[in-house]
Amino acid sequence: MRKTSLALAVAAGTLGLTLSHVANAEFIKDSKASIEARNFYFNSDFREGAGQSKQEEWAQGFLLRMESGYTEGTVGFGVDALATFGFKLDSGDGTAGSGLLVPDGSGGSQDNSGGLGLTAKAKAGESVLKVGSLQLKNQAIGSSDSRLLPQVFRGANLVSKDIAGLTLDLGYLDEVNNRNSSDYQDMRLNTFTNSGITVKGGSSANHSNQFVFAGGSYKLTDTLTGGYYYSNLEDMYKQHSFNLVHVLPIADKQSLKSDLRYARSTDDGLSNVDNKAFGAMFTYALSGHSLGLGYQKMSGDTGFAYIGDSVDPFLVNYVQIGNFAAKDETSWQARYDFNFGSVGIPGLTFMTRYLTGDNIDRPNNADGKEWERNMDIAYVIQEGSLKNLGVRWRNATMRNNFGRDVDQNRLIVSYTLPLF
Structure with missing residues (x-):
């Protein structure tokens, strides 16, 4: 009897291991990993004599990304990981503060x-739940990746695409690890210059450990997509965001894209947030050329509300330096892009744009004005031993009548090596 029980136990165990191996086959098969080396030089040259004359830093970063597949079954399980490490190559003599590196307190x-972020995930049908470290990009919140290391949030995110044409997106966040930070901390409301946004209790009260959002997008037709998101940074603000994108095919390699955005933001107890933000971007594309015209208007008692410390807001005129989202500000943008792949040089791209904003409600009752010019040229090697090696130069000039004028250059050399 004992031998029979033992045999059954061994058989059951062997079968369990076999089934486990089969169930986890896709978990291994669909896994992928890569390592990115990112060399970043940042220079902001302030054009007036007072204060810090420039921010200039040079750093090297490494990002190891690992994504597993899913175990087989009605609900599949997996895990992702993001390991980051950055170190200083040059900084000092009063030139720190670029956001590339973690401040030292002096x-x-x-x-x-460096840091390590882990994310557990589960998939059923076309719905995916992720819990842990998250990088997000939607109408409610956008994780920034415009410095040496990316911004990462901690929380849970559910994305469902089970209904054709419909994407549902739900999220809960409680902490953020910013681009120039090595640990997680509470989120805060952005009280940028001339926003008119204040928090009861001052900066010491400006923190929240709960941000929730719910929304998604629906493909109304083959050329028209609508989106809506509700979001709430607890105690700070509530926001309703609407988006409508239409792409009109005109002829072969020719189209007109219309991107309309509207957001209504109100306070949630501890702030004075009251803003209506309207934005529109129209882009005409012909072969490798793209010509865009943008308009953005702020109204209400404050400027646009969004999470501070480097979150990318969902605004058509949010660019390299400025957000053009101050109280009562009206701004325009003209943009030109060219993809050299259309003339036989794949991997080479160019962009330039000019923005101007005015009617900013300043504390002294004077109208604020600002303008910014950007240029971005990038090349990624497409084949050969140096495939995926990229070089990007970003240049910007900002001028205004209420703050610091700045000329800025960023040079980024990156190389991504797929591991498996």
Whole structure:
């Protein structure tokens, strides 16, 4: 009897291991990993004599991304990981503060920093739930990746595409690890210059450990997509965001894209947020050329509301330096892009744009004005031993009548190596 029980136990165990191996086959098969080396030089040259004359830093970063497949079954399970490490190559003599490196508390930057983010995930049909470290990009919130290391949030995110044409997106966040930070912390409301946004209790009360959002997009026709999101940074603000995107095919390699955005933001107890933000971007594309015209208008008692410390807001005129979202500000943008792939040089792209904003409600009752010019040229090697090696130069000039004028250059050399 004992031998029979033992045999059954061994058989059951062997079968369990076999089934486990089969069930996890897709978990391994669909896994992928890559390592990115990112070399970043940042220079902001302030054009007036007062204060810090420039921010200039140079750093090297490494990002290891790993994504598993899903176990087989009605509900599949998996895990993702993001390991980051950055170290200083050059900084000092009062030039810190670029956002590339973690501040050292004495006006300089730490020599190195890093982190490890893990994300558990589950998939049923076309619905995916992720819990842990998250990078998000939607109408409610956008994780920034415009420095040495990316911004990462901690929380849960459910994305469902089970209904054809419909994407549902739900999320809960409680902490953020910013681009120039080595640990997680509470989120805060952005009280940028001339926003008119204040928090009861001042900066010490400006923190929240709960941000929730719910929304999604629906493909109304083959050329028209509508989106809506509700979001709430607890105690700070509530926001309803609407988006309508239409792409009109005109002829072969020719189209007109219309991108309309509207957001209504109100306070949630501890702030004075009251803003209506309207934005429109129209882009005409012909072969490798794209010509865009943008308009953005702020109204209400404050400027646009969004999470501070480097979150990318969902605004058509949010660019390299400015957001053009101050109280009562009206701004325009003209943009030109060219993809050299259309003339036989794949991987080479160019962009330039000019923005101007005015009617800003300043505290002294004077109208604020600002303008910004950007240029971006990038090349990614498409084949050969140096495939995926990219070089990007970003240049910007900002001028205004209420703050610091700045000329800025960023040079980024990156290389992504697929591991498996």
